[in-house]
Amino acid sequence: MRINPGLVLLLLPLVCLILLFVAPLVNIFGVSFYHYEGVLDYRLPLTLQNYIHTFQSGTIRSTFLRTGMIALYSSILAVVISYPVSYYLSWSTNRRGRALVMSAIVFSLFASTIARGLSWIYILGPQGAAGKISEFLGLGIGSHVLHTEFSVVVGLTYIAMPFATLTMISPLQKIRPVIRDAAMMLGASRVETFLYITVPLSIPGITAALAVCLTLTLAAFVIPLMLGGGIVDMVSNLIFGRVRETLNFPLGSAMSMALLCFSIAVMYLSTVATKRLGRA
Amino acid sequence: MSVELRSITAMYGDVVAVKNVDLKVREKEFVTLLGPSGCGKTTTLNVAAGLLRPKQGRVYLDGEDITDLPPYQRGMSMIFQSYALFPHMNVFDNVRFGLKIRGMSRQESEGRVRQALELVRLGGYEKRMPTELSGGEQQRVALARAIVIEPKVLLLDEPLSNLDAKLRIHMRSELKKIQKRIGVTAVYVTHDQAEALTMSDEVVVMNKGAILQVGRATEIYQRPRSKFVADFIGEINFFEGTIEEVVRDSFRISSNLGFTLSLPNDRLVGEVSTGRKALICIRPEHLRLTEESKSAGVCVVGNVEDVQFTGASIRYLVELPSGEAVQVRETYSNQSLPSIGQRVSIQIDSSLVSVLEYEL
Numbered sequence: 001m002r003i004n005p006g007l008v009l010l011l012l013p014l015v016c017l018i019l020l021f022v023a024p025l026v027n028i029f030g031v032s033f034y035h036y037e038g039v040l041d042y043r044l045p046l047t048l049q050n051y052i053h054t055f056q057s058g059t060i061r062s063t064f065l066r067t068g069m070i071a072l073y074s075s076i077l078a079v080v081i082s083y084p085v086s087y088y089l090s091w092s093t094n095r096r097g098r099a100l101v102m103s104a105i106v107f108s109l110f111a112s113t114i115a116r117g118l119s120w121i122y123i124l125g126p127q128g129a130a131g132k133i134s135e136f137l138g139l140g141i142g143s144h145v146l147h148t149e150f151s152v153v154v155g156l157t158y159i160a161m162p163f164a165t166l167t168m169i170s171p172l173q174k175i176r177p178v179i180r181d182a183a184m185m186l187g188a189s190r191v192e193t194f195l196y197i198t199v200p201l202s203i204p205g206i207t208a209a210l211a212v213c214l215t216l217t218l219a220a221f222v223i224p225l226m227l228g229g230g231i232v233d234m235v236s237n238l239i240f241g242r243v244r245e246t247l248n249f250p251l252g253s254a255m256s257m258a259l260l261c262f263s264i265a266v267m268y269l270s271t272v273a274t275k276r277l278g279r280a
Numbered sequence: 281m282s283v284e285l286r287s288i289t290a291m292y293g294d295v296v297a298v299k300n301v302d303l304k305v306r307e308k309e310f311v312t313l314l315g316p317s318g319c320g321k322t323t324t325l326n327v328a329a330g331l332l333r334p335k336q337g338r339v340y341l342d343g344e345d346i347t348d349l350p351p352y353q354r355g356m357s358m359i360f361q362s363y364a365l366f367p368h369m370n371v372f373d374n375v376r377f378g379l380k381i382r383g384m385s386r387q388e389s390e391g392r393v394r395q396a397l398e399l400v401r402l403g404g405y406e407k408r409m410p411t412e413l414s415g416g417e418q419q420r421v422a423l424a425r426a427i428v429i430e431p432k433v434l435l436l437d438e439p440l441s442n443l444d445a446k447l448r449i450h451m452r453s454e455l456k457k458i459q460k461r462i463g464v465t466a467v468y469v470t471h472d473q474a475e476a477l478t479m480s481d482e483v484v485v486m487n488k489g490a491i492l493q494v495g496r497a498t499e500i501y502q503r504p505r506s507k508f509v510a511d512f513i514g515e516i517n518f519f520e521g522t523i524e525e526v527v528r529d530s531f532r533i534s535s536n537l538g539f540t541l542s543l544p545n546d547r548l549v550g551e552v553s554t555g556r557k558a559l560i561c562i563r564p565e566h567l568r569l570t571e572e573s574k575s576a577g578v579c580v581v582g583n584v585e586d587v588q589f590t591g592a593s594i595r596y597l598v599e600l601p602s603g604e605a606v607q608v609r610e611t612y613s614n615q616s617l618p619s620i621g622q623r624v625s626i627q628i629d630s631s632l633v634s635v636l637e638y639e640l
Contacts, residue, residue, distance in 0.1 A: 186429060
C-alpha cells in the first residue's frame with residue numbers, strides 16, 4: 001500500500017490537535033458529568049445535575065443571554081466599522097497608504113489585551129475623555145459609562161476590529177473592479193453599484209469576519225473583567241468565578257460545554273442570517 | 281448616435297496613455313481601434329465610456345459635450361474582455377440588471393430580456409449561473425446584457441480575445457450581424473488585425489498613445505501611411521530606395537537592390553522630389569517566384585532559405601545576395617515547390633507597390 005505523503009505531513013498537526021485540543025475537551029466533557037461533593041472532591045455515579053443547574057439557574061441563564069447579546073453587538077459593530085478599512089485595503093493601489101493602515105492594525109495586536117483594556121478604562125472612566133465630552137455636551141452620563149454593557153461592547157468591538165479587518169481583505173480582493181465598471185456602464189450609480197454589486201459580493205468576507213469576531217467575543221474574559229468590573233459578567237467570568245471560589249470543576253465544565261454549544265449555535269445562526277441577507 | 285473625441289490626453293498616474301487624440305465615429309458605424317498592447321486603445325475607449333477622466337480634451341455624443349457625465353449617465357454599453365458578468369446573479373438577472381436600474385418592473389422587462397437572449401441564441405439559459413457557462417456563452421450573455429438597454433453606443437474592449445480560435449471567428453460575424461441589425465454605433469478595441477479588417481467599417485490604427493491612420497480596411501492594408509501601420513497589419517517587405525526622377529504625375533524610384541520602378545505620384549506618402557530616400561513596401565502576396573532562367577520584368581534574384589506550407593498558401597523566405605530576407609506568399613496549387621537552397625527570381629508586380637517617405 002502506498003502512503004499519501006500529504007497524510008504524513010498532516011501527522012504532526014494532527015497529534016498536536018489531539019493532545020492540545022481534543023483531549024482536554026474530552027476531559028472537560030467527562031468531568032461535567034461527575035458529582036460534586038466538596039472542594040476538589042467529585043465522584044461517580046455520573047449525573048446530569050451540573051447541566052440541570054446550568055439551565056435552571058437564573059444568573060447563569062441571564063449571563064448566557066447577556067454574553068450572546070454583547071458578542072453579537074460588538075461583532076456586528078466591529079464588522080461594520082472595519083468594512084470600509086478592508087474595502088480600502090482591498091483595492092487601493094497606494095502602497096504607502098496601505099502599508100500605513102496595515103501596520104497600524106498589526107501594531108495594535110502587539111499590545112497586550114490588558115494594556116488595551118486599561119486604556120479604555122481611562123477613556124470611559126469618570127475622568128476620561130468620554131466623561132469630559134459628555135460633560136461638555138451637557139449629557140451628564142460621563143460617570144455612568146464604565147462598568148456597563150455599553151463599555152464592554154466598546155472594548156470588545158475594539159479588540160475584534162483588527163481581526164475583522166484582516167479577515168475581510170482577501171474575500172474583498174476577489175471582487176474584480178471590472179464588475180463594478182460593468183454595473184456603472186449599465187446605468188448603476190455609485191450607490192446602486194455598492195448596494196447591488198459590492199455588498200452582495202462581500203457576503204463571504206462579512207460572514208467569515210463575523211464568525212471570527214463571534215469566536216473572540218463569545219469567549220471574552222479579560223475585557224468584561226476590566227470594563228465590566230464584576231458588574232457586567234460574561235459566561236467566561238462566571239465559569240472562572242465558580243471554579244475559583246468553590247473549585248466546582250464539574251459545574252464549571254458543564255457551563256463550558258454549554259458555552260461551546262451556545263457559541264456554535266450563535267455562529268451557525270449568524271452565518272445563515274448573513275447569507276440570507278446577501279440573497280435578498 | 282455619433283461619438284467624437286476632441287484632442288484627448290489621458291494619463292494613468294504620471295504615465296501619458298494617450299496624447300492629443302481626435303476620433304470621430306459616425307452614427308451606426310463599426311469603428312475599430314487597432315494597435316499593439318499599450319498603444320492607448322483601451323484608454324481611449326475608457327475615456328469615451330467615462331470610466332477614465334481625460335486630462336485634456338472633450339467627449340461629444342451627438343454634438344453634446346458629455347465629458348463631465350459619469351459612465352452611468354452616458355447611455356452607453358460596454359462589453360469587457362473578461363465578460364464581467366455579475367457572479368451572484370443568474371443569466372436572466374444579469375441581462376435584466378440595466379432595466380432594473382432604470383426602474384422597470386420584472387414583468388415589464390421580462391419580454392425584453394428574453395428577446396435579447398434569443399438574439400444571442402441563449403433562449404432557455406435564464407436560470408443558469410455565470411460559472412455554469414462556457415466562455416463563448418458568457419460573452420453572449422454580456423452582449424445581451426449590453427444591448428437590452430438599447431444603448432446609444434456600444435463599446436467593446438477586446439471581447440473575443442479570451443475565446444478559442446474557431447469560436448472567435450464565428451463570433452466576429454455574429455457580433456457584426458447583431459450590430460447592423462439593431463443599428464447601434466460601435467467602437468471596438470482589438471490587437472487582432474484580422475478582427476479589425478473583417479469587422480470594421482473603419483479602422484483606427486494606434487501606437488504609443490497616438491492615432492497613426494484612419495481608413496477603411498482595404499485602404500489601411502493597401503495604402504499604409506507609415507512604416508508602423510505597414511508593418512503591424514499583415515506581412516510586408518521593405519526595400520530602401522532613392523527617387524531618381526519626377527515626371528509630372530509619376531516618379532521613378534531605384535532600389536538599393538538594383539531594380540527600378542515607375543509609379544504614379546499617389547503611391548508615394550510624403551514629398552516627391554528627386555534624390556530623396558524612400559521605403560518601397562511590397563506585400564508578400566504581391567511577389568511571385570520563378571526559375572531564374574524564366575525571369576522577366578522587374579525582378580531580384582536570391583536563394584530559397586525556407587519553405588513553409590500553411591494550407592491555403594505557401595510562404596517562402598528568400599535570401600538576397602545582400603543578406604536581406606524577402607517574404608513571398610503564393611497560393612498553393614499543387615505545383616512543384618522550389619526547394620531550399622534553390623536559386624530563384626522574385627517577380628515584382630509594380631501595380632501594388634507603395635512607397636513611404638523614408639523618415640516617416
